Amino acid sequence: MRSVRPRRWAACLLLTPLLTGTLSGCFAPADSSDPKADSTGGKRLRIALAFPPSESFSPYGADATLLSRLGVTEGLTKLDGNGAPAPALAESWTQEDARTWQFTLRDARFQDGTPLTGAAAATALTRAAQASPAPAALSGVSLTAEASGERRVRVTTATPDPALPLRLAGPSLAVLSPKAYGKQGAADPVGHATGPFTLTKVDGSTSAALDRFDDYWGGRAQAPGIDARFIADGTARANALRTGEEDVAEALPFAQAASLAKGTGREVPTARTTSLYLNTASGPFADPELRAAARAAIDTSVLAENVYEGYADPGQGIFGPALTWAAGKRQQPTGRASAAQPHGATVRLATYDNRPELPEVAQVLQQQLEKAGFKVTLTVRESSRVEGDALAGKFDAFIGARNTMLDTGDPVSVLASDYTCDGTYNMARLCDKNVDKAVAAADALADQDKRRDAAMAAEARILGTDAVVPLVHQRNILGVSTTVSGVLLDPYERTVVATGTRR
Structure with missing residues (x-):
């Protein structure tokens, strides 16, 4: 049975914007009698993260999200x-x-x-x-x-x-x-950001230490610092939470949820969609009829119920149900090709194991595609060792979990980045003039409601190419010790800690 977050959490999230110091009103007072507590009554937080830094904590790429989640960096x-x-x-x-x-x-x-x-x-x-x-x-x-x-x-x-x-x-x-900023264009966030915590030590891709920034504009954080470990294996993260080695553990396997101690598993609806990206530029899926055959072979309900154990919804589109505005605007895909017989076409399928469900998703898809007549080879690596190869087109198909609101919060910008000819995160290597035209039309609109309407029209055009097959819309399990309060349940996955987070 799933644990349900306390009602006061829901009230805090509904009434208070993310990353605001006023969240401290939702937290229990400190026990100042604890000899290990600092003057605020708080102790250092121990956090297990799923994804290690892959770019030496560069603020411009994937590591930017780590810096944001740990309370180091902020934007305008x-x-x-x-x-x-x-x-x-x-x-x-x-x-x-x-x-x-x-x-x-x-x-x-x-x-x-x-x-x-x-x-x-x-x-x-x-x-x-x-x-x-x-x-x-x-x-x-x-x-x-x-x-x-x-x-x-x-x-x-x-x-x-x-x-x-x-x-x-x-x-x-x-x-x-x-x-x-250095002479060669590099940017070093260590000690140079504005957030409530400052990065002080990095041990490669293993761990990082952060101290409280006492002059933070939003008020002094209640925790004196953070000790973060990067643990790719989801079961190991769950075990670290159970044994008390970690206070917070992100992205826990759904299979572990039932065995967590009462009150420590928080279900977080997210804007994250797990999708199958098909390489449209080379290999078998350069043929739109074979892409249609792959899409037709996939049963997403099996993934939602069996692999994600009900902690996900079957794929509806690029934008999932956590974005409530999307549901009433969704359109049917346009321009789809008819499915062809695969006749044993060989497909190189890849994914990463930082999110523990993805290898199992890949195995299910391998079986479904082979049943439809494809021959599938499977590669599973750690994310930092496979994502670059996927972007370079070294695989025919790639399974990834993408929070569509992570980079900009603007659906049109997500489509431009992921599905246009000049997109910088174009896993499907899609370059379709009709898609580019639809995205450009949406990008020209200033009114938010009209912009979202146009984004959904562009989504329909993208889905019509079968360059991407949305598999499931994911909910996350965040493990939080009962001794910790103030962890942020952020559907955009940009924040975990703030000034009120403490133990």
């Missing part, structure tokens, strides 16, 4: 509970014209002691815009930034970008101190 904006842009390092903003926005910064300091200024914010955004490869949040977007006052920064895009405030909430567009 963040996402609120409804997926709308909310103030973060920027207190407010105004749109001056179709391409220009001005952001007023709050009174804050970097972890190296320097003040947050318009010039510092402009430097950070300029460096991000010049990074190679470009941050996913800037896929298809060119911007410039300049200080327009001591605490103001003006951001201009090459073409109108109605989603810019959403885009700037992306973890890869965090604002770092000018001292963070």
